[in-house]
Amino acid sequence: MPPRRPPTVRRSLFAAAGLALLAAACGPALDWRLVQPPGWSLAATLPCRPDTTERRVPLAGAPVALGLWSCQAGDHMFAIASADLGDPARVGPALQALGAAARANIGAQLQSEQPAQVPGMTPHPDARLQRLVGRRPDGQPVRSQVLVFAYGARVYQATVLGPQAGDAQARPLFESLGVRP
Template identity: 50%
Template sequence: MKRLSLGAGLLAGVVGLCAVAACTPALNWREVRLDGGALALFPCKPDHQTRTVALAGQTVALTLHACAAAGLRFAVAQADVLTPERVEPALAALAQAQARNLQATLPAGEPAQVAGMTPNAQARRYALSGLRPDGSAVQAQLLLFARGTQVLQATVLDGTPDTPAVHTFMDALRAPG
Protein backbone atom coordinates (compact mmCIF):
# COMPACT_ATOMS: atom_id res chain seq x y z
CA MET A 1 0.00 0.00 0.00
CA LYS A 2 1.39 3.37 -1.04
CA ARG A 3 1.23 6.18 1.52
CA LEU A 4 1.02 9.85 0.69
CA SER A 5 2.94 12.33 2.77
CA LEU A 6 0.92 15.00 4.57
CA GLY A 7 2.07 17.56 2.00
CA ALA A 8 1.00 15.39 -0.92
CA GLY A 9 -2.31 14.57 0.79
CA LEU A 10 -2.97 18.25 1.50
CA LEU A 11 -2.10 19.17 -2.08
CA ALA A 12 -4.43 16.47 -3.40
CA GLY A 13 -7.21 17.80 -1.16
CA VAL A 14 -6.74 21.38 -2.36
CA VAL A 15 -6.69 20.27 -5.98
CA GLY A 16 -9.89 18.29 -5.40
CA LEU A 17 -11.61 21.24 -3.73
CA CYS A 18 -10.60 23.59 -6.53
CA ALA A 19 -12.00 21.19 -9.12
CA VAL A 20 -15.30 21.03 -7.25
CA ALA A 21 -15.47 24.83 -6.95
CA ALA A 22 -14.59 25.45 -10.61
CA CYS A 23 -11.26 26.88 -9.46
CA THR A 24 -8.66 26.44 -12.14
CA PRO A 25 -5.83 28.66 -13.31
CA ALA A 26 -7.95 29.39 -16.42
CA LEU A 27 -10.80 30.73 -14.25
CA ASN A 28 -10.09 34.01 -12.46
CA TRP A 29 -13.48 34.91 -10.94
CA ARG A 30 -14.41 38.57 -10.48
CA GLU A 31 -17.63 40.38 -9.66
CA VAL A 32 -18.86 42.77 -12.35
CA ARG A 33 -21.58 45.39 -11.80
CA LEU A 34 -23.70 45.63 -14.93
CA ASP A 35 -25.74 48.62 -16.11
CA GLY A 36 -28.91 48.84 -14.06
CA GLY A 37 -27.17 47.47 -10.95
CA ALA A 38 -27.23 43.71 -11.56
CA LEU A 39 -24.14 41.79 -10.43
CA ALA A 40 -22.45 38.95 -12.29
CA LEU A 41 -19.47 36.80 -11.40
CA PHE A 42 -17.29 36.27 -14.49
CA PRO A 43 -14.33 33.83 -14.65
CA CYS A 44 -12.42 36.28 -16.87
CA LYS A 45 -12.40 39.99 -17.60
CA PRO A 46 -15.42 40.64 -19.81
CA ASP A 47 -15.40 42.97 -22.79
CA HIS A 48 -18.57 44.91 -23.35
CA GLN A 49 -20.29 46.45 -26.29
CA THR A 50 -23.64 48.12 -26.86
CA ARG A 51 -25.65 48.02 -30.04
CA THR A 52 -29.16 48.88 -31.09
CA VAL A 53 -31.37 45.87 -31.81
CA ALA A 54 -35.02 45.09 -32.46
CA LEU A 55 -36.44 43.21 -29.48
CA ALA A 56 -40.10 42.19 -29.26
CA GLY A 57 -41.23 44.92 -31.65
CA GLN A 58 -39.17 47.78 -30.24
CA THR A 59 -35.70 49.17 -30.73
CA VAL A 60 -33.49 48.96 -27.62
CA ALA A 61 -29.85 49.42 -26.69
CA LEU A 62 -28.55 45.94 -25.84
CA THR A 63 -25.32 45.75 -23.87
CA LEU A 64 -23.31 42.53 -23.97
CA HIS A 65 -20.62 41.68 -21.40
CA ALA A 66 -18.67 38.59 -22.53
CA CYS A 67 -15.42 36.70 -22.14
CA ALA A 68 -13.97 33.24 -22.79
CA ALA A 69 -12.14 30.98 -20.34
CA ALA A 70 -11.39 27.27 -20.05
CA GLY A 71 -13.02 26.55 -23.40
CA LEU A 72 -16.31 28.19 -22.39
CA ARG A 73 -17.86 31.50 -23.47
CA PHE A 74 -19.63 33.48 -20.73
CA ALA A 75 -21.98 36.37 -21.50
CA VAL A 76 -24.67 38.57 -20.01
CA ALA A 77 -26.85 40.62 -22.34
CA GLN A 78 -29.09 43.31 -20.93
CA ALA A 79 -31.51 45.92 -22.17
CA ASP A 80 -33.98 48.35 -20.63
CA VAL A 81 -37.38 47.88 -22.30
CA LEU A 82 -38.69 51.00 -20.51
CA THR A 83 -42.17 49.77 -19.54
CA PRO A 84 -43.28 46.76 -17.46
CA GLU A 85 -45.64 45.43 -20.15
CA ARG A 86 -42.69 44.94 -22.52
CA VAL A 87 -40.68 42.78 -20.11
CA GLU A 88 -42.40 39.43 -20.67
CA PRO A 89 -42.39 39.61 -24.50
CA ALA A 90 -38.74 40.76 -24.44
CA LEU A 91 -37.64 37.81 -22.28
CA ALA A 92 -39.50 35.39 -24.57
CA ALA A 93 -37.94 37.04 -27.65
CA LEU A 94 -34.42 36.74 -26.20
CA ALA A 95 -34.89 33.00 -25.60
CA GLN A 96 -36.36 32.44 -29.06
CA ALA A 97 -33.57 34.42 -30.74
CA GLN A 98 -30.89 32.36 -28.98
CA ALA A 99 -32.55 29.10 -30.05
CA ARG A 100 -32.88 30.37 -33.62
CA ASN A 101 -29.20 31.47 -33.67
CA LEU A 102 -28.16 27.97 -32.58
CA GLN A 103 -30.57 26.21 -34.94
CA ALA A 104 -32.08 24.59 -31.84
CA THR A 105 -35.58 23.90 -30.64
CA LEU A 106 -36.44 25.95 -27.57
CA PRO A 107 -37.44 23.55 -24.78
CA ALA A 108 -39.96 24.48 -22.10
CA GLY A 109 -37.14 25.34 -19.72
CA GLU A 110 -37.42 25.55 -15.96
CA PRO A 111 -38.59 28.46 -13.82
CA ALA A 112 -35.64 30.57 -12.71
CA GLN A 113 -35.04 32.41 -9.47
CA VAL A 114 -32.38 35.12 -9.17
CA ALA A 115 -31.87 37.13 -5.99
CA GLY A 116 -33.53 40.53 -6.42
CA MET A 117 -35.28 39.74 -9.69
CA THR A 118 -38.79 40.92 -10.50
CA PRO A 119 -41.06 37.85 -10.64
CA ASN A 120 -42.02 36.95 -14.20
CA ALA A 121 -43.36 33.81 -15.89
CA GLN A 122 -40.70 34.16 -18.60
CA ALA A 123 -37.84 34.04 -16.07
CA ARG A 124 -36.52 30.67 -17.22
CA ARG A 125 -33.44 28.51 -17.41
CA TYR A 126 -32.76 26.56 -20.62
CA ALA A 127 -30.29 23.96 -21.84
CA LEU A 128 -29.97 24.04 -25.64
CA SER A 129 -28.19 21.70 -28.03
CA GLY A 130 -27.61 23.29 -31.39
CA LEU A 131 -25.22 24.10 -34.18
CA ARG A 132 -22.73 26.88 -34.84
CA PRO A 133 -22.79 28.59 -38.25
CA ASP A 134 -20.02 26.19 -39.37
CA GLY A 135 -22.23 23.20 -38.50
CA SER A 136 -20.29 22.06 -35.41
CA ALA A 137 -22.27 21.11 -32.31
CA VAL A 138 -22.68 23.55 -29.44
CA GLN A 139 -24.29 23.40 -26.00
CA ALA A 140 -25.77 26.56 -24.48
CA GLN A 141 -27.00 27.21 -20.97
CA LEU A 142 -29.34 30.21 -20.68
CA LEU A 143 -30.81 32.08 -17.75
CA LEU A 144 -33.33 34.85 -18.45
CA PHE A 145 -34.77 37.20 -15.84
CA ALA A 146 -35.76 40.81 -15.23
CA ARG A 147 -35.25 43.49 -12.62
CA GLY A 148 -37.87 46.17 -13.14
CA THR A 149 -37.75 47.01 -16.84
CA GLN A 150 -34.20 45.64 -17.28
CA VAL A 151 -34.20 42.26 -19.08
CA LEU A 152 -31.11 40.07 -18.74
CA GLN A 153 -29.89 36.92 -20.44
CA ALA A 154 -26.91 35.02 -19.04
CA THR A 155 -25.37 32.48 -21.41
CA VAL A 156 -22.60 29.91 -21.24
CA LEU A 157 -21.64 28.31 -24.55
CA ASP A 158 -20.06 24.85 -24.65
CA GLY A 159 -20.89 24.05 -21.03
CA THR A 160 -23.26 21.33 -19.92
CA PRO A 161 -25.71 22.01 -17.08
CA ASP A 162 -23.51 20.09 -14.63
CA THR A 163 -20.27 21.94 -15.48
CA PRO A 164 -19.04 23.53 -12.21
CA ALA A 165 -18.18 26.84 -13.94
CA VAL A 166 -21.74 27.03 -15.34
CA HIS A 167 -23.15 26.58 -11.82
CA THR A 168 -20.83 29.23 -10.41
CA PHE A 169 -21.64 31.76 -13.15
CA MET A 170 -25.42 31.25 -13.11
CA ASP A 171 -25.83 30.88 -9.35
CA ALA A 172 -23.89 34.09 -8.60
CA LEU A 173 -26.14 36.39 -10.65
CA ARG A 174 -27.96 38.95 -8.51
CA ALA A 175 -30.25 41.85 -9.25
CA PRO A 176 -30.01 43.92 -6.06
CA GLY A 177 -32.58 46.63 -5.61
Protein backbone atom coordinates in the same frame (compact mmCIF):
# COMPACT_ATOMS: atom_id res chain seq x y z
CA MET B 1 29.14 12.69 -13.21
CA PRO B 2 27.56 15.76 -11.55
CA PRO B 3 28.13 16.24 -7.84
CA ARG B 4 25.47 14.78 -5.53
CA ARG B 5 23.36 17.28 -3.69
CA PRO B 6 23.09 16.97 0.07
CA PRO B 7 19.88 15.20 1.29
CA THR B 8 18.38 18.45 2.64
CA VAL B 9 18.67 20.11 -0.78
CA ARG B 10 17.07 17.08 -2.47
CA ARG B 11 14.23 17.09 0.06
CA SER B 12 13.72 20.81 -0.47
CA LEU B 13 13.56 20.33 -4.24
CA PHE B 14 11.07 17.46 -3.86
CA ALA B 15 9.00 19.53 -1.46
CA ALA B 16 9.01 22.52 -3.82
CA ALA B 17 8.06 20.32 -6.79
CA GLY B 18 5.32 18.69 -4.74
CA LEU B 19 3.91 22.04 -3.67
CA ALA B 20 3.96 23.28 -7.27
CA LEU B 21 2.08 20.18 -8.44
CA LEU B 22 -0.40 20.49 -5.58
CA ALA B 23 -1.00 24.18 -6.34
CA ALA B 24 -1.53 23.39 -10.02
CA ALA B 25 -3.96 20.57 -9.19
CA CYS B 26 -5.93 22.55 -6.60
CA GLY B 27 -5.74 25.98 -8.18
CA PRO B 28 -8.79 27.35 -9.94
CA ALA B 29 -8.82 26.79 -13.69
CA LEU B 30 -10.93 29.91 -14.07
CA ASP B 31 -10.35 33.38 -12.69
CA TRP B 32 -13.81 34.26 -11.34
CA ARG B 33 -14.40 37.97 -10.70
CA LEU B 34 -17.32 40.07 -9.59
CA VAL B 35 -18.78 42.43 -12.20
CA GLN B 36 -21.45 45.08 -11.66
CA PRO B 37 -22.21 46.77 -14.97
CA PRO B 38 -23.08 50.45 -14.45
CA GLY B 39 -26.83 51.11 -14.39
CA TRP B 40 -27.84 47.45 -14.43
CA SER B 41 -28.71 46.74 -10.76
CA LEU B 42 -27.08 43.35 -11.34
CA ALA B 43 -24.03 41.70 -9.86
CA ALA B 44 -22.51 38.56 -11.33
CA THR B 45 -19.26 36.67 -11.40
CA LEU B 46 -17.58 35.83 -14.68
CA PRO B 47 -14.65 33.40 -15.03
CA CYS B 48 -12.50 35.80 -17.03
CA ARG B 49 -12.10 39.51 -17.76
CA PRO B 50 -15.10 40.49 -19.89
CA ASP B 51 -15.20 42.52 -23.05
CA THR B 52 -18.06 44.99 -23.11
CA THR B 53 -20.14 46.33 -25.94
CA GLU B 54 -23.46 48.05 -26.49
CA ARG B 55 -25.52 48.19 -29.63
CA ARG B 56 -29.02 49.00 -30.73
CA VAL B 57 -31.05 45.92 -31.55
CA PRO B 58 -34.72 45.25 -32.20
CA LEU B 59 -36.25 43.54 -29.20
CA ALA B 60 -39.94 42.68 -29.06
CA GLY B 61 -40.86 45.17 -31.74
CA ALA B 62 -38.79 48.19 -30.69
CA PRO B 63 -35.11 49.12 -30.89
CA VAL B 64 -33.26 49.10 -27.55
CA ALA B 65 -29.68 49.62 -26.40
CA LEU B 66 -28.48 46.14 -25.44
CA GLY B 67 -25.36 45.98 -23.29
CA LEU B 68 -23.23 42.85 -23.36
CA TRP B 69 -20.43 41.72 -21.03
CA SER B 70 -18.80 38.50 -22.26
CA CYS B 71 -15.63 36.48 -22.08
CA GLN B 72 -14.16 33.22 -23.31
CA ALA B 73 -12.76 30.73 -20.78
CA GLY B 74 -11.46 27.51 -22.26
CA ASP B 75 -13.97 26.23 -24.78
CA HIS B 76 -16.89 28.15 -23.26
CA MET B 77 -18.31 31.63 -23.67
CA PHE B 78 -19.89 33.29 -20.62
CA ALA B 79 -22.08 36.36 -21.08
CA ILE B 80 -24.55 38.68 -19.41
CA ALA B 81 -26.69 41.08 -21.42
CA SER B 82 -29.26 43.69 -20.47
CA ALA B 83 -31.62 46.26 -21.94
CA ASP B 84 -33.83 48.88 -20.30
CA LEU B 85 -37.22 48.68 -22.01
CA GLY B 86 -38.69 51.73 -20.29
CA ASP B 87 -42.10 50.05 -20.05
CA PRO B 88 -42.89 47.04 -17.81
CA ALA B 89 -45.60 45.96 -20.28
CA ARG B 90 -42.83 45.09 -22.79
CA VAL B 91 -40.99 42.74 -20.39
CA GLY B 92 -42.90 39.52 -21.26
CA PRO B 93 -42.48 39.85 -25.04
CA ALA B 94 -38.81 40.85 -24.56
CA LEU B 95 -38.03 37.83 -22.35
CA GLN B 96 -39.69 35.56 -24.92
CA ALA B 97 -37.70 37.23 -27.72
CA LEU B 98 -34.39 36.81 -25.86
CA GLY B 99 -35.06 33.10 -25.41
CA ALA B 100 -36.10 32.68 -29.04
CA ALA B 101 -32.98 34.52 -30.26
CA ALA B 102 -30.73 32.29 -28.15
CA ARG B 103 -32.36 29.20 -29.69
CA ALA B 104 -32.15 30.62 -33.23
CA ASN B 105 -28.48 31.58 -32.88
CA ILE B 106 -27.47 27.92 -32.65
CA GLY B 107 -30.47 26.30 -34.38
CA ALA B 108 -31.23 24.76 -31.03
CA GLN B 109 -33.57 22.17 -29.76
CA LEU B 110 -34.95 22.90 -26.32
CA GLN B 111 -33.60 20.18 -24.02
CA SER B 112 -35.35 21.44 -20.87
CA GLU B 113 -36.89 24.57 -19.42
CA GLN B 114 -37.82 25.73 -15.94
CA PRO B 115 -38.79 28.95 -14.16
CA ALA B 116 -35.90 31.33 -13.46
CA GLN B 117 -34.81 31.87 -9.88
CA VAL B 118 -32.60 34.95 -9.38
CA PRO B 119 -32.46 36.74 -6.01
CA GLY B 120 -34.11 40.16 -6.28
CA MET B 121 -35.63 39.64 -9.74
CA THR B 122 -39.15 40.79 -10.52
CA PRO B 123 -41.28 37.64 -10.67
CA HIS B 124 -42.52 37.02 -14.20
CA PRO B 125 -43.93 33.89 -15.89
CA ASP B 126 -41.64 34.41 -18.91
CA ALA B 127 -38.47 34.42 -16.76
CA ARG B 128 -36.95 31.06 -17.72
CA LEU B 129 -33.86 28.87 -17.63
CA GLN B 130 -33.43 27.00 -20.90
CA ARG B 131 -30.98 24.18 -21.67
CA LEU B 132 -30.31 24.02 -25.39
CA VAL B 133 -28.55 21.69 -27.83
CA GLY B 134 -27.62 22.99 -31.27
CA ARG B 135 -24.79 23.58 -33.74
CA ARG B 136 -22.26 26.31 -34.34
CA PRO B 137 -22.13 27.92 -37.80
CA ASP B 138 -19.26 25.52 -38.65
CA GLY B 139 -21.54 22.54 -37.87
CA GLN B 140 -19.87 21.59 -34.58
CA PRO B 141 -22.31 20.51 -31.84
CA VAL B 142 -22.79 23.00 -29.04
CA ARG B 143 -24.77 23.27 -25.82
CA SER B 144 -26.07 26.37 -24.12
CA GLN B 145 -27.79 27.35 -20.92
CA VAL B 146 -29.70 30.61 -21.10
CA LEU B 147 -31.33 32.38 -18.17
CA VAL B 148 -33.70 35.30 -18.92
CA PHE B 149 -35.28 37.42 -16.19
CA ALA B 150 -36.20 41.00 -15.35
CA TYR B 151 -36.04 43.66 -12.70
CA GLY B 152 -38.73 46.27 -13.27
CA ALA B 153 -38.54 47.30 -16.94
CA ARG B 154 -34.96 46.03 -17.39
CA VAL B 155 -34.45 42.57 -18.91
CA TYR B 156 -31.40 40.39 -18.40
CA GLN B 157 -29.93 37.37 -20.13
CA ALA B 158 -27.11 35.19 -18.75
CA THR B 159 -25.61 32.62 -21.11
CA VAL B 160 -23.05 29.83 -21.05
CA LEU B 161 -22.24 28.39 -24.48
CA GLY B 162 -19.78 25.65 -25.36
CA PRO B 163 -19.23 21.98 -26.13
CA GLN B 164 -20.46 20.90 -22.69
CA ALA B 165 -22.23 23.91 -21.09
CA GLY B 166 -23.81 21.69 -18.48
CA ASP B 167 -24.78 22.53 -14.94
CA ALA B 168 -21.15 22.32 -13.78
CA GLN B 169 -20.17 25.11 -16.18
CA ALA B 170 -23.30 27.26 -15.76
CA ARG B 171 -23.95 26.93 -12.01
CA PRO B 172 -21.16 29.31 -10.83
CA LEU B 173 -22.44 32.11 -13.09
CA PHE B 174 -26.14 31.52 -12.48
CA GLU B 175 -25.79 31.16 -8.71
CA SER B 176 -23.75 34.38 -8.54
CA LEU B 177 -26.48 36.48 -10.15
CA GLY B 178 -28.31 38.89 -7.91
CA VAL B 179 -30.33 42.02 -8.49
CA ARG B 180 -29.42 44.83 -6.13
CA PRO B 181 -31.68 47.89 -6.34
